[in-house]
């Protein structure tokens with residue numbers, strides 16, 4: 001049995017997919033935005049949760065395999081003025097971007 005210290009962590013083995021005759025070729029990470037964002041940007045009223053949407057972002061590879069973030073983002077509707085918005089996730093990615101901020105940095109570092 002190989003010494004664990006000298007073996008690169010292998011997701012296929014870790015997830016016991018090898019026992020099923022499968023190997024990992026990519027991965028999805030289910031996530032959600034941590035900071036609540038329930039105050040209306042227009043009038044400051046309190047937003048009422050109105051379900052959620054899922055946003056997919058390519059992330060930096062983990063273990064050299066493509067990683068996709070599947071982010072659940074809450075939607076709110078202002079109880080005062082009716083304005084509708086989504087939880088702010090600008091920390092994770094630019095609006096409408098397909099890449100996470102980490103993925104962008106990873107891509108730039110790969111070019112340099």
Ligand SMILES: [Zn+2]
Pocket residue numbers: 040041042043044045078079080081082083
């Ligand atoms: Zn409002």
